[in-house]
Amino acid sequence: MVTNAFGSHELERFDYAEASASGQMSVDRLDQDLVNAIDRHGFVLIENAVRPEDCDRLVAEMRPYIDATPHGLHGLGGTRRVGALVARSAASHRMIAHPAILRLANAILGEQQLSGDAVRINGRSGKGGKGEKGFRYPWQLHLTQIIDVGPGAGTEAMPHHLKLHRANGMWVHDFQDTGIDPQIEVMWALTDFTTDNGATHVVLGSHREEPRGGSLSHRQPTIQATMYKGSALVWTGWSVHGAGVNTSAERRIGMNINYALAFLAQEENQLLACPPHLARRLPESLQRLIGYRQPAGALNYVAECQAPADSVLKEDFDVLVPGAHGHTMNPELDGPAFAPAGEDDYRRKLRDLEARKVEAVAADDLELALHLKRAISVLKRSPRI
Numbered sequence: 001m002v003t004n005a006f007g008s009h010e011l012e013r014f015d016y017a018e019a020s021a022s023g024q025m026s027v028d029r030l031d032q033d034l035v036n037a038i039d040r041h042g043f044v045l046i047e048n049a050v051r052p053e054d055c056d057r058l059v060a061e062m063r064p065y066i067d068a069t070p071h072g073l074h075g076l077g078g079t080r081r082v083g084a085l086v087a088r089s090a091a092s093h094r095m096i097a098h099p100a101i102l103r104l105a106n107a108i109l110g111e112q113q114l115s116g117d118a119v120r121i122n123g124r125s126g127k128g129g130k131g132e133k134g135f136r137y138p139w140q141l142h143l144t145q146i147i148d149v150g151p152g153a154g155t156e157a158m159p160h161h162l163k164l165h166r167a168n169g170m171w172v173h174d175f176q177d178t179g180i181d182p183q184i185e186v187m188w189a190l191t192d193f194t195t196d197n198g199a200t201h202v203v204l205g206s207h208r209e210e211p212r213g214g215s216l217s218h219r220q221p222t223i224q225a226t227m228y229k230g231s232a233l234v235w236t237g238w239s240v241h242g243a244g245v246n247t248s249a250e251r252r253i254g255m256n257i258n259y260a261l262a263f264l265a266q267e268e269n270q271l272l273a274c275p276p277h278l279a280r281r282l283p284e285s286l287q288r289l290i291g292y293r294q295p296a297g298a299l300n301y302v303a304e305c306q307a308p309a310d311s312v313l314k315e316d317f318d319v320l321v322p323g324a325h326g327h328t329m330n331p332e333l334d335g336p337a338f339a340p341a342g343e344d345d346y347r348r349k350l351r352d353l354e355a356r357k358v359e360a361v362a363a364d365d366l367e368l369a370l371h372l373k374r375a376i377s378v379l380k381r382s383p384r385i
């Protein structure tokens, strides 16, 4: 228990493996306990959220990228920061899409349960109050980042610790008076986090400082969130925290996974970090979590007002192929087009494209040949045939 300017607080710990082995009622209770703890203290710790060997696999998959990254590249002291986890590490998917954490993110971001207000969408508030079915803010993955804190305090220019701060604030807009929680952060322990190796410092209760971006929190005592590998520390974008100094001989490896409202720009652009040719191989739920979807209204449409699933995620989609959407044309309304108007037109267009592809290959213009290959594939799937 810690007493500071925000009252008496503690870092509550819950065991995920134990709850999930004890049946649905325990899982439901865990979900509510997590929301309540983070609401009261600004932080909550989930122990045994995955198995230690899942962490080892993830670190092994990321090792080549970690080892190839200089310290301090991010500008955040002497820590090593390595991202694009969705594309680079299959083992990370289990943690990024961890069911308890996604449910917690939904309660905090989708339903805004921490503020205690009903979610308001389009100026309408849910009649039934918070959590009413159909009333959710869209949210998505915001950042994936290994944070590798090396042994020793580093140098003055590149200290290995990170000073106390809040995550909100990156969008320039001041959300302090809106009463909303725009993001949550999760720190996964991929190695044990100890007092000596720089376990994250937290200021309990700091998410309730008024005004929400105030500096009183930065002068409060911290505690360190020590945890075994496979555990996850979760906090809100308003909760004040920072990395500790690693005085041990080992590296401290954490993985920061953040989620934020889907109408705000992502800190790590997931659509570039996991481009369509890689995203096509992912399960649909993960594609959607990283942002290949239309979270609200027309947001995120591609080319001819298509959803990502109806464009970039399709095999062979090429934005430079006219009619790449493959949708039916109406000859009376749409006029001459890439899509064939009938059997004869189809054969003529196919012959022409194939001949051009052969010429491109003969001329060693492989880029053009690939482009024509995609055009042939779009032509072939045209539903008018």
Ligand SMILES: O=C(O)CCC(=O)C(=O)O
Binding pocket: 147, 162, 187, 198, 199, 200, 201, 241, 242, 243, 244, 254, 256
């Ligand atoms: O590594 C940690 O323990 C905290 C990292 C952090 O606060 C940050 O990257 O914003």
